[in-house]
Amino acid sequence: MLSAPSAKGFDQDLLALANQAGREGWTDATFEPIYRRYYPRFLNYLRRQVSRPEVAKELAQEVMMNVFKAPASFDSLPRFEAWMTTIAQNVLKNHWRTVNAQKRQGAEATAEELSRQGGEESAAGFPEREPVPDPLEEVLRLERQVRVARALEQLPPKMRNVAVLRYKQGCGYDEIGRILGVSVSTVKSQLHDAKKRLAELLGEHSE
Amino acid sequence: VDPDSSLDAMLHTLGETVLGEPGEHPTRDRLVAYCLGELTPQESEAIAAHLAWCREDASFVLAFREVSGLDPTEEEPAAELDAAWSDFVKRRGPAFAGPSAPASPPDLRARGTRRRFRMPLALAASLLVAVVSTAGWVVSLVRPDRSPVALANGQIVDLGATDEERTAGSEGREIVLRADEASLTVILHPTRELTAGSYSAALLTSEGQEIWQDDVRPTELDAFHVTFPRESLPAGKYVLELRGRKDGRVEIVDRFPVRIALETSGPSRVPRP
Numbered sequence: 126m127l128s129a130p131s132a133k134g135f136d137q138d139l140l141a142l143a144n145q146a147g148r149e150g151w152t153d154a155t156f157e158p159i160y161r162r163y164y165p166r167f168l169n170y171l172r173r174q175v176s177r178p179e180v181a182k183e184l185a186q187e188v189m190m191n192v193f194k195a196p197a198s199f200d201s202l203p204r205f206e207a208w209m210t211t212i213a214q215n216v217l218k219n220h221w222r223t224v225n226a227q228k229r230q231g232a233e234a235t236a237e238e239l240s241r242q243g244g245e246e247s248a249a250g251f252p253e254r255e256p257v258p259d260p261l262e263e264v265l266r267l268e269r270q271v272r273v274a275r276a277l278e279q280l281p282p283k284m285r286n287v288a289v290l291r292y293k294q295g296c297g298y299d300e301i302g303r304i305l306g307v308s309v310s311t312v313k314s315q316l317h318d319a320k321k322r323l324a325e326l327l328g329e330h331s332e
Numbered sequence: 333v334d335p336d337s338s339l340d341a342m343l344h345t346l347g348e349t350v351l352g353e354p355g356e357h358p359t360r361d362r363l364v365a366y367c368l369g370e371l372t373p374q375e376s377e378a379i380a381a382h383l384a385w386c387r388e389d390a391s392f393v394l395a396f397r398e399v400s401g402l403d404p405t406e407e408e409p410a411a412e413l414d415a416a417w418s419d420f421v422k423r424r425g426p427a428f429a430g431p432s433a434p435a436s437p438p439d440l441r442a443r444g445t446r447r448r449f450r451m452p453l454a455l456a457a458s459l460l461v462a463v464v465s466t467a468g469w470v471v472s473l474v475r476p477d478r479s480p481v482a483l484a485n486g487q488i489v490d491l492g493a494t495d496e497e498r499t500a501g502s503e504g505r506e507i508v509l510r511a512d513e514a515s516l517t518v519i520l521h522p523t524r525e526l527t528a529g530s531y532s533a534a535l536l537t538s539e540g541q542e543i544w545q546d547d548v549r550p551t552e553l554d555a556f557h558v559t560f561p562r563e564s565l566p567a568g569k570y571v572l573e574l575r576g577r578k579d580g581r582v583e584i585v586d587r588f589p590v591r592i593a594l595e596t597s598g599p600s601r602v603p604r605p
């Protein structure tokens with residue numbers, strides 16, 4: 126099983142600093158050790174979430190700033206780290222909200238521009254509505270989804286978890302391993318077994 | 333032709349389906365205990381099954397493992413870390429340079445004409461400090477605290493940025509307060525753009541009776557933090573109403589239904605910012 130991080134003494138010092146800040150607010154002296162330990166970790170996490178390194182750095186600074194501005198007391202270091210983790214998730218959510226809003230605004234501006242440039246020629250080149258799916262195709266697609274979901278229910282739990290993380294959540298092998306606390310080779314092996322079993326259940330392949 | 337291609341195509345339809353239920357969300361404490369390997373195998377299996385379907389909690393687990401150092405982190409070169417820290421110090425500005433030194437008392441001796449008032453002024457000042465401190469303590473008992481500093485062992489709940497995250501049905505998000513939690517801080521993310529000049533938050537009972545109201549200010553991220561002492565929130569259904577004032581008019585910016593429940597025993601919880 127997984128074990129807690131080492132360097133217990135240093136951990137206790139960090140917790141003491143956090144709790145001192147919970148009572149009195151952060152100072153440079155109390156915050157710097159926290160910053161030096163956690164900024165690289167947040168940066169590492171955010172680099173996996175956003176493609177541009179400069180954006181990851183900006184967001185990591187924002188996380189640390191939010192931690193700095195809202196000191197609170199905790200009875201254990203994992204609780205403090207869980208609290209900071211949620212702050213990081215919120216910063217990331219806000220980032221994606223902003224990015225998506227900018228994309229929407231950009232799309233609207235483009236549509237408006239095309240419309241203003243007017244003319245039937247440019248308007249005709251802009252898709253006015255989503256293509257309507259073929260009803261029969263839609264029914265078949267839903268039926269396939271139900272069949273797959275029912276087949277998944279029949280898998281042993283470990284195989285099912287790996288398959289759902291892979292195909293429902295779109296996770297990579299490494300992510301699946303970290304979520305489930307197993308090695309990448311175990312993930313690959315379980316996924317292979319899951320697919321084999323699903324193929325049998327779905328009747329797509331014969332042994 | 334890849335013999336698995338048709339199976340893969342079928343499995344990938346899972347990405348679009350809403351079938352499958354993540355079940356009840358475990359508390360952050362449980363997720364932390366899962367990461368630290370502190371649960372029984374049966375408990376771990378139950379959490380793993382939840383994580384397979386719940387993107388948000390799986391994402392928390394991935395992030396927590398990095399933040400807590402369970403997963404190895406790429407070392408930041410010392411020079412870059414120094415530069416990042418300098419940048420941080422510059423950004424947070426002089427207002428947060430540290431606790432300000434105690435203000436020097438006015439030099440009354442230099443003002444000869446006022447020297448005879450020194451003792452009465454000192455007594456009056458002491459009395460004033462005592463009265464203000466007592467009043468502050470009394471007010472804190474009856475009035476929710478807006479301070480950004482959460483009380484010790486306070487639960488922090490982010491009511492979420494989307495309607496789905498904020499509510500579970502029409503009755504809103506359930507918040508379970510543990511016996512040893514001294515406060516509840518909620519983080520509100522209004523869905524509307526913030527255009528008002530000033531804002532206030534009001535707590536309404538399910539009957540629509542306003543039981544608390546105070547001015548609030550948006551954070552840099554356009555969210556609002558509101559802290560309540562535990563004793564001001566008996567179990568029940570409430571609506572937190574965010575109001576904006578603009579051009580002399582007050583309008584509702586957003587409403588956040590919540591259900592408060594009191595936990596008398598059971599596993600501890602980690603606050604959710």
